[in-house]
Amino acid sequence: MKTHLKKASLLMTGLMVGGKLFAQSPDTMATNKNYVQPFSGDGAFRTWSIGVNGGLLTPYTIFGPNGSQDFRNPTSQLGYGAYIKKQILPAFGIQADFFRGKVSGENGQPGTPAAFETKLNYAASLSANITLANINWMHHQSAIRPYVTAGWGMMGYKPVLNPDGGSPVNFKSNDESITEYFIPVGLGLKIGLGSGVNLDLGYNVNFVGSDNFDGNKTGSTNDRFSYAHIGLEFALGGGRKPELASYNPVNSMRTEYLWKNAQTKQMLQAQIDAEKANSAQLRSDLDATKADLAKLTTDSDGDGVVDVNDKCPNTPAGTAVDGSGCPLAKPVVVVTEEDRRVVNEAIKNLEFDLGKATIRAKSYPSLERVARLLVDKNFSLKLAGHTDNTGSKDLNMRLSKDRAESVKTFLVEKGANPSRIEATGYGQTQPIASNKTAAGRQKNRRVEFTLY
Incomplete structure (x- = not known):
């Protein structure tokens, strides 16, 4: 009864502590200071740990009923131990264990002593430690981590038999210890208490390599005993590094994905906002340009002069106006020799950039005199552009x-009435000299002025 009470108390303690911590196991337990990116090397983690424990040693195990044991009433004795562990992967580690204590039992099978007590001088083993259920999407770190262990070890022990009504007898007459191998198999829970500190609740079954452990060879099976323990585990290394055993690589990949996705969304949203701002600015600039163009093309009174150049707005419909939009007087048009001299001088001085319609600056003075002549005397002017036969006909x-239009534009800009200027191009169709010589081609490249 006393043994069962001890076991129940141990189990309840573990469940209460584990339940309390399990409620704190979501991502709120994780802090960014110890976040590790996926696929980081061992240097980013604490991989070494040590642990100490104490608990109950008993020949009773979960494998088989008490009736099949050499001693039918197992008793519980105290045991204690320590270990050092190297974590290789988040779910796999190598653990070196050491423990010692006493194992005893009573009410032996018929033909066996009444009781035994085995002093376990040492038990040292090397085991694989496999952590379960620490890989999931939701939690950065698992507060409760189940584990299983299995390994191989050596032990030294000394059985003492207590015959019914007699004195204790050593199993070996020379009082020597027995050295034997054993196979430890266990399971348990690691419960995170803080940074690098874990509560360890474990249960091991140790299969002895012989039937000598209880000092009594009965039956055909080897002896076995269990060790239920509670202890503390301490991770070694810098406190800012997480434990590899509690690291959840799947959740880290999820976290990394969410962070990258959020950064991408922010970047795309910033680009969208910038494009919207640019579009709004372009729309504003376009509206302003349209308004300016409207001013440059509006002719409110329909006299052929846009409002921006019209010095006499609101002239009656059908009124002949000059280049500034003012009504024209109707004097008698007489072309004098001086007028023809001015026009001929402009023709003589007229030059364009090679292959272009751009008037060279040296032609401006004589063209300005023609413009004043058109304004002062209200003459009409016909401009006829000609070329040599160099190049294609269309060109x-x-x-x-x-070139004829370029001359007209220049004269209009100087005040001439655009309605009184006609600009026509004849290309190479009307030569006045032979195109076979450079001099002839020079004469054919011309703009003729006809004043009337």
Whole structure:
């Protein structure tokens, strides 16, 4: 009864502590200071740990009923131990254990002593420690980590038999200890108490390599005993590094994905906002440009002069106006020799950039005199552009027209009435000299002015 009470107390303690910590196991237990990116090396973790424990040693195990044991009433004795562990992977580690204590039992089978007590001088083993259920999506670190162990070890022990009504007898007459191998198999729970500190609740069954452990060879099976223990585990290394055994690589990959996704969304949203701002600015600039163009193309009174250049707005419909939009007087048009001299001088001085319709600056003075003549005397002017036969016909036709229009534009800008100026291009169709010589081609490249 006393033994069962001890076991129940141990189990309840573990469940209460574990239940309390399990409620704190979500991501709120994790802090960014010890976050480790996926696929980091061992240097980012604490991989070594040590532990101490104490508990109950008994020949009773979960494998088989008490009736099959050499001694039917197992008793519980205190045991204690320590270990050092190297974590290889989040779910796998290598653990070296050492423990000692006493194992005893009573009410032996018929033909056996009444009781035994085996002093376990030492038990040292090397085991694989496999952590379960620490890989999941939800939690950065697991507060409760189940584990299983299995390994191989050596032990030294000394059985003492207590015959019914007699004195204790050593199993070996020379009082020597027995050295034997054993196979430890166990399971348990690691419960995180804080940074690098874990509560360890474990249960081991140790299969002895012979039937000598209880000092009594009965039956065909080897002896075995169990060790139920509670202890503390301490991770070695810098406190800012997480334990590899509690590290959850799957959750770290999830966290990394969420962070990257959030950063990508922020970057894309910033780009979208910038594009919207640019579009709004372009729309504003376009509206302003349209308003400016409207001012440059609006002719409210329909006299052929846009409002921005119209010095006499609101002239009656059908009124002849000059280049500034003012009504024209109707004097008698007489072209004098001086007028023709001014026009001929402009023709003589007129030069364009090679292959272009751009008027060279040296032509401006004589063209300005023609513009004043058109304004002062309200003359009409016909401009005829010509080229030589160098180049294609289409190109020459377009170039001759563009050059005549260029002269018209210049005169209008100086005040001439655009309605009284006609610009026509004839290309290479009307030569006045032979195109076979450079001098002839020079004469054919011209703009003729006809004043009337």
